[in-house]
Amino acid sequence: MTILIHDVDIKLLRVFYTIVQCGGFSLAQARLNVSQSSISTQMSKLETRLGFRLCERGHGIFRLTPEGEHVLKATERLLAALDDFSSELLESQKKPAGDLRIGLMDNMVSNPNSPLSNVLADVAEDAPDIHFNIHIGSVADLGERVLDSRLHLAISFSYRPIAGLSYTPLFTEEHQLYCGRAHPFFDRDDRTITIEELLEAKYAGWGNSAAIPDDDMPVAFTEVASSHNMEGLVYLVQSGHFVAFLPSHYAKRWVEKGEMRAVRPDILSHSVQFYLMLRDNDCHPLVVRCFLDYLANYISQQELSRAVG
Incomplete structure (x- = not known):
């Protein structure tokens, strides 16, 4: 039909x-x-x-x-295409205007390494006709949305690159393994917690959307619980039954209140790379090019130029 x-x-x-x-x-x-x-x-x-x-x-x-x-997915693509069409018409005025659809992982805002707030401030100041449309999603969700043009770009970590997308390194984020106050590890001296005990701990992870890279990780954790966002992992950690990797900047508020702590940071602390995700070899609309111009003030111009061609 x-x-x-x-x-x-x-x-x-x-x-x-x-x-x-x-x-x-x-x-x-x-x-x-x-x-x-x-x-x-x-x-x-x-x-x-x-x-x-x-x-x-x-x-x-x-x-x-x-x-x-x-x-719903088809509608999102249709409305995105209509927004892009309107933006293209406005480009004849040589003035960036219209929707800029940005995808982000949850709880990035407290990362001191992220330049995003400054970039948005610069764009809003100099291109007031750009309408920011920000979507918060999981790693897999963001990649899919950039690939089919529901999003112009996304900023996220990614351990499993998606064909058809370019990845430009932007900033890093420290992740550590955390346990809650009621967990058996909480009152233990870290030096007494063995690899064997870590392997037996109930581990909450990111599900199928991401994985902890195990190249330099001394413990190969097996998920027994999962969440595609960090708040869900915090609930699991605070239950006292699970351990989970969380960004240090995000966990800080609960650490300071004595509700959770990092476990064996000497061997489990690791740095996670965040990337700018764009459609590969795409002709980016003016609103995107404007955003990238301001982003270049905060990251390597060479890396960004390579990503956008």
Whole structure:
């Protein structure tokens, strides 16, 4: 079956996208400035147009169907392409304007090595017509979104490079293994904690989205719990049952309160490289080139030039 997309369909897809972003019909009312019954009517129209149900809803339940998940990704790509088209039209004015879609890992903000806040400040000051759209996601999610153009760029660590993306080193982040106050390691002298005991500890990791590089790691941990974001790992560590690698700058607040501590930093502390991820050999729009120009003030110009061609 061929589905021809018209202007009205794009409007309905925008409504669908907003509903998903808000987490349900009732929560989308304020954003869309229409009644819940109107939202329901528009969703029904879209589902009739497409020929399948996009979500399960009712009695406080909102859940995408498999078809809805597929349409959501396609909608994100469509809206991103429309934003890029608008930006290209504005480029004729030689003035960067329009959406700049940036992907970031969670809890980077406290990393003293990250120049991102300064770069955003510079861009906002000199290019006020750029609209920042920042998405927080996992390593795998960010790579996928850059690859299919839902994001212009992303900043993240990556142990498994994705074909079709370029990776430019930006800054590093120190990671250490942490345990919570109730964990048996907490009150132990680090010098008495053996490799064998570390191997037996319940380890919480990043799941399938990333892996700890084991080239220089004396312990090959086996995951028994996982989370794709750092806050989830903190909850697991604070339970007292698990150990997990966390950025030192992020864990600092709980360390200072005596709620967790680093375990065997003498052998387990390691540096993680963060990268700028871009589509390989892509012709970047003006808003992206503007961002990269300001980013170059904080990192190696040679590395950045190599990445963007």
